[in-house]
Amino acid sequence: MTFDPQQLGQPKQELAALLKELRKRAGLTGDRLARRCHMSQSKVSRIENGKVRPSLLDLEGILRAIAAPPEVIEEVVALARLANTEWHNLRSLRRRGLEKKQSELAALESSATEFRFFLLSMITGLLSTPEYIRASLAHSPADVTKTIARKLERQEVLCDTTKRFTFLLTEQAVRWPLLPPAAMALQIDRLASLNHLANVRLGVIPIAGHKPMVPMDTFTVYDNTLVTVENTTGVVFLRDPRDIGMHVDLFATLEDYALFGEEARALLTSWSDECLP
Known part of the structure; x- marks a missing residue:
């Protein structure tokens, strides 16, 4: 993933959209994902709508809950780093x-x-x-x-x-x-x-x-x-x-x-x- 300072506002929304898509691919509702991650359903919703920036611990829990493959984990981690910049x-x-x-x-x-x-x-x-x-x-x-x-x-x-x-x-x-x-x-x-x-x-x-x-x-x-x-x-x-x-x-x-x-x-x-x- 290339680093373009002028686009640093975009990865936060890209990360939110990707997490939502991955959750749907895994066949999970927001409520089921929340229970697996031990977080509230409202927090999952705010993360997926780009209103809350997920911590690394949040991301680890979500990726584990959806059994994400290594290449997806790498993409999510890269986006998360840019979303925090x-x-x-x-x-x-x-x-x-x-x-x-x-x-x-x-x-x-x-x-x-x-x-x-x-x-x-x-x-x-x-x-x-x-x-x-x-x-x-x-x-x-x-x-x-x-x-x-x-x-x-x-x-x-x-x-x-x-x-x-x-x-x-x-x-x-x-x-x-x-x-x-x-x-x-x-x-x-x-x-x-x-x-x-x-x-x-x-x-x-x-x-x-x-x-x-x-x-x-x-x-x-x-x-x-x-x-x-x-x-x-x-x-x-x-x-x-x-x-x-x-x-x-x-x-x-x-x-x-x-x-x-x-x-x-x-x-x-x-x-x-x-x-x-």
């Missing part, structure tokens, strides 16, 4: 208004309790100074005043002690000169100060040393239930447990490369000092 391209985000994306992110941050951020090439809005946020949006053709304000409002979530944040920043992300030297020094100082928050764990990954794992993207893991992966053209949302597990494992490896606590603050202070003549 969404693509939001930057052009459509800009058309809708970038401040709406900020509202969606705020909703995610409100509902989740554990966050893992890996920042490959730049600093995320939650950690940014107003000057850094403004510079990061400088090339947007739209008015970004509301977006800047919304990004700054979102930073309040860092003070919510019921939530836990781990940020991993590469040296490139910290030191990329998006701002003039004095402003960059202030941005780096902000990172060092945030490391004092009890519910924030901020690590920096220096370039020096041997690091055999090479990360390719910026990504965020929310509560082990959702991963967002960012690139130049947009954002991919991953809900498949296999994709989430892969990113959790990658994050753990990258944590081993990072410096935390006093070591991180000392390194950040030295990078801040180097910004100034």
Whole structure:
């Protein structure tokens, strides 16, 4: 099955239709299938109508109940993976208004309790100074005043002690000169100060040393239930447990490369000092 980002909304309905067809081929009513799978008939109906995204456990139960052959299982699993993936391209985000994306992110941050951020090439809005946020949006053709304000409002979530944040920043992300030297020094100082928050764990990954794992993207893991992966053209949302597990494992490896606590603050202070003549 080929991967076409522009068609990522379709597999959810394709999966629902295929499961319904397979159930009928097996000669089962929705009620009989539900009893075999130990789930409610209404849930089976919602799955077959595309209103509920089935979990892997749901799929395993359904496929076992209809005695699906290996080739059918492979097709269903492939569709399920795509059904748990969404693509939001930057052009459509800009058309809708970038401040709406900020509202969606705020909703995610409100509902989740554990966050893992890996920042490959730049600093995320939650950690940014107003000057850094403004510079990061400088090339947007739209008015970004509301977006800047919304990004700054979102930073309040860092003070919510019921939530836990781990940020991993590469040296490139910290030191990329998006701002003039004095402003960059202030941005780096902000990172060092945030490391004092009890519910924030901020690590920096220096370039020096041997690091055999090479990360390719910026990504965020929310509560082990959702991963967002960012690139130049947009954002991919991953809900498949296999994709989430892969990113959790990658994050753990990258944590081993990072410096935390006093070591991180000392390194950040030295990078801040180097910004100034």
